[in-house]
Amino acid sequence: MVRIAKKILVVNKDFQYKYTWNVVLIGILTTVLSVAIILIPLYIFGILRIPRFLPTPILLTMGFAAIINIVVVILLTVASTHKIAGPVFALNRALRNIELGKWNKPLKLRDSDEMKYLATNFNTMVEALVTTTRQDIECLDVIIRKLEASVEELSDDQKEIFDGLKIFKQRLEQRIDDKDVIGTSI
DSSP: OOOOOOOOOOSSHHHHHHHHHHHHHHHHHHHHHHHHHHHHHHHHTTSOOTTTSSOHHHHHHHHHHHHHHHHHHHHHHHHHHHHHHHHHHHHHHHHHHHHTTOOOOOEEOOTTOSOHHHHHHHHHHHHHHHHHHHHHHHHHHHHHHHHHHTGGGSOHHHHHHHHHHHHHHHHHHHHHHOOOOEEOOO
């Protein structure tokens, strides 16, 4: 039995529908403009006589063709915006993870997605954050080791600061050790 993966085309409804309606509106306007450019000179020079120029079946066929054209444009636009909306959706999710302190989650896009350069740049930025954080953790390690050698000599306030440094180091390590992958598997 062959399984076909379910594919969701609408991942960012607001963006995709807005873009789709803009494309449909542009299509309708350019069609009306093209028809006007063709028919107005024909009417002015007396070649076109309204309403007898085109019989009703031809007018109905033209109307039906226009409706089919609009439907096809809508479907193709939704399908093509999916390749843009998916990466935007995944990037938005990845940025939320950064906001939550989960830094080490690379952004992966589908092979068919657009804007791969954005994912590459995002992943480069995250790698730089992780590298810098690792360097900060190494500095904290040096400080903690030096303080551990003389922990008995520390006052209560200094011991509290020392414990805070260890907790801070653990939090930094948690941020960079989480290795889930964020992507557009939709």
